[in-house]
Amino acid sequence: MSEIKSHYRNCNICEAMCGLDISYQNGQIIAIKGDQLDPFSQGYNCPKALALEDFYTDKDRLKTPIKRTAEGWQAISWDDAFSEIVDKFKHIQQQHGKNALAVYLGNPNAHSLGNALFLKPFMKSLGTLNRFSSASADQLPHHVAANFMFGAGMLIPVSDIDRTDFMLIIGANPVVSNGSMMTAPNVIGRLKAIQKRGGKVVVVDPRKTRTAKIADQHVFIRPEKDAFLLLALIHCVFAHNKVNIRHLSDKVDGLGDIENLVRDYSPQVVSPLVGIEVEVIETLSAQMLAADSAVCYSRMGASTQSFGGICLWLTNVLNIITGNFDRAGGAMFPQPAFDLLRNHQAGHKSSFGQHQSRVRKLPFFNGEFPVAALAEEIQTPGEGQIRSIITIAGNPVLSAPSGHKLAEAFSELEYMVSIDIYLNETTQYADIILPGTTGVENSHFDIFFNSFSVRNTVKYSAPLFEKHSEQRGDWQILKEIAARMLNVPADDPMQQITPEMILDMELKKGPYGKQGMSLQTLIDNPHGIDIGPLMPCLSERIKTANGNIDLFPQVYQDDLPRLQAFMTQTTRDNQYPFDLISRRLVKSHNTWTQNSERLIKGKNPCTLEMHPQDAQKLGAHTGQQVIVSSAVGEIKIDIVITDDVQPGVVTMPQGWGHNQPDTKMSVAATQPGVSINDLTDAKRVDMLTGNAAFNGTPVAIKLA
Numbered sequence: 001m002s003e004i005k006s007h008y009r010n011c012n013i014c015e016a017m018c019g020l021d022i023s024y025q026n027g028q029i030i031a032i033k034g035d036q037l038d039p040f041s042q043g044y045n046c047p048k049a050l051a052l053e054d055f056y057t058d059k060d061r062l063k064t065p066i067k068r069t070a071e072g073w074q075a076i077s078w079d080d081a082f083s084e085i086v087d088k089f090k091h092i093q094q095q096h097g098k099n100a101l102a103v104y105l106g107n108p109n110a111h112s113l114g115n116a117l118f119l120k121p122f123m124k125s126l127g128t129l130n131r132f133s134s135a136s137a138d139q140l141p142h143h144v145a146a147n148f149m150f151g152a153g154m155l156i157p158v159s160d161i162d163r164t165d166f167m168l169i170i171g172a173n174p175v176v177s178n179g180s181m182m183t184a185p186n187v188i189g190r191l192k193a194i195q196k197r198g199g200k201v202v203v204v205d206p207r208k209t210r211t212a213k214i215a216d217q218h219v220f221i222r223p224e225k226d227a228f229l230l231l232a233l234i235h236c237v238f239a240h241n242k243v244n245i246r247h248l249s250d251k252v253d254g255l256g257d258i259e260n261l262v263r264d265y266s267p268q269v270v271s272p273l274v275g276i277e278v279e280v281i282e283t284l285s286a287q288m289l290a291a292d293s294a295v296c297y298s299r300m301g302a303s304t305q306s307f308g309g310i311c312l313w314l315t316n317v318l319n320i321i322t323g324n325f326d327r328a329g330g331a332m333f334p335q336p337a338f339d340l341l342r343n344h345q346a347g348h349k350s351s352f353g354q355h356q357s358r359v360r361k362l363p364f365f366n367g368e369f370p371v372a373a374l375a376e377e378i379q380t381p382g383e384g385q386i387r388s389i390i391t392i393a394g395n396p397v398l399s400a401p402s403g404h405k406l407a408e409a410f411s412e413l414e415y416m417v418s419i420d421i422y423l424n425e426t427t428q429y430a431d432i433i434l435p436g437t438t439g440v441e442n443s444h445f446d447i448f449f450n451s452f453s454v455r456n457t458v459k460y461s462a463p464l465f466e467k468h469s470e471q472r473g474d475w476q477i478l479k480e481i482a483a484r485m486l487n488v489p490a491d492d493p494m495q496q497i498t499p500e501m502i503l504d505m506e507l508k509k510g511p512y513g514k515q516g517m518s519l520q521t522l523i524d525n526p527h528g529i530d531i532g533p534l535m536p537c538l539s540e541r542i543k544t545a546n547g548n549i550d551l552f553p554q555v556y557q558d559d560l561p562r563l564q565a566f567m568t569q570t571t572r573d574n575q576y577p578f579d580l581i582s583r584r585l586v587k588s589h590n591t592w593t594q595n596s597e598r599l600i601k602g603k604n605p606c607t608l609e610m611h612p613q614d615a616q617k618l619g620a621h622t623g624q625q626v627i628v629s630s631a632v633g634e635i636k637i638d639i640v641i642t643d644d645v646q647p648g649v650v651t652m653p654q655g656w657g658h659n660q661p662d663t664k665m666s667v668a669a670t671q672p673g674v675s676i677n678d679l680t681d682a683k684r685v686d687m688l689t690g691n692a693a694f695n696g697t698p699v700a701i702k703l704a
């Protein structure tokens with residue numbers, strides 16, 4: 001028996017970057033707990049961290065490439081898999097052009113050092129414009145706002161939760177999600193700390209979430225009406241002469257245009273639209289203005305809706321004009337040790353709208369088209385049609401809007417490849433699945449989440465266990481395909497590059513390089529290093545051509561008539577009288593952690609929440625099955641009656657629907673649930689950004 005040892009690493013499941021203390025012996029994990037010595041998370045972890053062990057031991061996980069044959073799935077060698085894939089890709093691109101091959105990138109790519117670093121050369125080797133990702137079912141409006149207001153899509157202002165005195169949360173449930181575009185381990189502790197220091201937390205959400213329950217105030221809002229609320233809050237700032245831009249006063253362009261815009265959106269005008277009383281709106285504004293520091297934090301509820309672009313822009317405007325930008329307790333820019341903006345030239349023109357999707361003319365941004373356009377790009381014949389795809393760490397059949405239609409589209413492709421750890425709802429359509437290593441088998445460094453973090457910290461995690469000789473890391477798979485696509489010989493020096501080499505170089509060239517930051521520094525400090533709280537740094541970080549914030553970019557001016565039309569649109573389709581919204585669950589992460597036995601045990605969480613009044617009209621009681629239908633699909637689901645939701649609004653979890661016979665996630669199949677994205681409509685998007693509009697999907701409900 002060897003001795004029990006400790007291994008320290010960051011959990012890479014969600015965005016919170018919790019430090020873990022993993023004890024292990026003889027190649028087995030004995031316990032996973034929060035690392036008390038991690039300077040950022042200080043011992044906090046959520047129940048999902050345990051699943052890192054389950055992913056490691058999961059018998060359903062793929063370890064070698066498999067190929068679909070007439071006799072079913074068969075294991076094949078890596079070399080045969082790579083040869084076939086590259087032959088097919090080259091052939092399809094020769095016949096139909098480079099763009100006939102598409103790529104879909106899922107969420108775990110952002111949580112993987114190797115993928116984050118090697119996807120760029122991989123994409124280059126394919127030479128296709130047809131890249132899609134989960135970002136357009138998520139946070140695209142944040143990036144578009146950052147791009148146009150601050151000059152770089154990755155320059156995301158982060159809510160300084162640890163120092164704020166007033167936090168207005170619009171459409172986020174960080175007590176459950178642990179925060180997003182705001183990396184903050186132990187959000188619940190940080191929110192309670194606001195209250196302990198005499199501050200307030202207010203939540204605006206159509207559902208009384210766990211975050212709303214611990215907040216000082218919860219305000220119900222009708223789905224997709226947040227832009228009006230934000231306009232009214234900005235109106236109040238001008239109406240009370242409270243604009244205060246502090247140190248940024250000569251750094252902001254377009255203030256007068258904002259004043260003109262909001263003139264017509266008084267609380268009186270907006271109140272009936274949003275379903276919030278005039279006094280409540282006025283009090284919200286007054287509280288925000290009275291606080292020493294305040295921040296408005298908008299997330300999925302504001303982003304994945306028909307006006308996501310406008311909402312995220314107005315959120316920034318509100319923070320800026322109340323003097324809560326680039327200042328402690330407001331919205332601030334992190335200064336990460338691995339700086340994604342290191343080579344970003346000020347005034348660099350973004351790719352927004354440089355291309356439009358072939359069928360629906362949705363905008364291209366940051367090298368990709370919106371995922372809502374993927375199925376139609378596969379299924380609509382003509383020049384530029386997608387014939388083949390490679391999905392990488394993504395499950396769009398369950399995660400993308402109208403996922404079931406995407407499944408149909410995948411089944412019509414000439415050739416499909418997936419890089420994934422499971423045979424699941426998406427990868428079942430692949431001709432070959434290439435499994436990468438994951439979790440504790442990988443080294444880890446959070447490139448993205450340090451860029452969205454509420455504190456500047458830095459940490460590197462080595463792999464806990466060596467991978468088996470037949471296994472490959474995702475980055476090695478990407479590198480191999482890229483090399484074969486470009487006929488690069490195996491002994492080419494470029495082929496020797498590892499994620500660690502790039503990381504080390506970036507750390508040395510980054511903002512703390514001169515003080516000795518390097519990979520070795522991080523290896524020597526396995527619990528991580530605290531650099532300190534966020535600091536005002538707008539002047540150094542901003543990337544607009546003139547160095548100023550653009551408060552009213554042209555794209556929003558052009559999009560406003562759409563919002564104004566929505567304002568006067570009072571009738572709704574009586575065929576679908578309910579608004580469906582998604583919810584997240586503490587013990588599941590998107591579509592894929594449901595194969596962890598420890599996370600999934602317990603009663604069925606995939607239920608439809610409905611207000612008692614609505615249930616009474618329907619004659620339904622808790623536990624009863626109902627049929628929910630939308631313009632694109634139908635599901636059956638058990639209902640739970642609760643006044644946590646507004647009348648007319650129903651909620652169900654996202655990420656479920658492991659009920660398909662040709663998949664192999666045997667634990668998940670014991671508690672399959674149904675997929676919300678069989679109901680969401682890929683035609684509903686924020687027309688400005690192309691982001692999926694999941695919120696407020698119109699549905700009808702009847703007893704089963």
Ligand SMILES: Nc1nc2c(c(=O)[nH]1)N[C@H]1C(S)=C(S)[C@@H](COP(=O)(O)OP(=O)(O)OC[C@H]3O[C@@H](n4cnc5c(=O)[nH]c(N)nc54)[C@H](O)[C@@H]3O)O[C@H]1N2
Pocket residue numbers: 105106107108112134137138300392393394395396398399400401419420421422424435436437438439474582583589590591592654655676677680694
């Ligand atoms: N209706 C509705 N839909 C939503 C949302 C919603 O709130 N409502 N949320 C949206 C959001 S925010 C997101 S981020 C997307 C997520 O959308 P996706 O990224 O498409 O979905 P995931 O469930 O994250 O899929 C992850 C995939 O990666 C695989 N995987 C896990 N780890 C690894 C790894 O290390 N390597 C490889 N190669 N594969 C791995 C898993 O098996 C799984 O197939 O869903 C979106 N969809």
Ligand SMILES: Nc1nc2c(c(=O)[nH]1)N[C@H]1C(S)=C(S)[C@@H](COP(=O)(O)OP(=O)(O)OC[C@H]3O[C@@H](n4cnc5c(=O)[nH]c(N)nc54)[C@H](O)[C@@H]3O)O[C@H]1N2
Pocket residue numbers: 014015107138170171172173174176177178179180204205206207209221222223224225226299300301302305581582583584585586587588589590655695696
């Ligand atoms: N446990 C767990 N944690 C996760 C994930 C998970 O699946 N499970 N997923 C991770 C991912 S990929 C992401 S992107 C983050 C997301 O992190 P969050 O954005 O915090 O998570 P959501 O639960 O999607 O919160 C969105 C909230 O918006 C509300 N909402 C819906 N429609 C509207 C609307 O029109 N207006 C307003 N104001 N509110 C609305 C919903 O009721 C919900 O409470 O969570 C991450 N963390």
Ligand code: SF4
Pocket residue numbers: 011012013014015016017018044045046047048049178185
């Ligand atoms: S909050 Fe996120 S990062 Fe922290 S332990 Fe849970 S899943 Fe991991």
Ligand SMILES: [Mo]
Pocket residue numbers: 107138
């Ligand atoms: Mo996400």
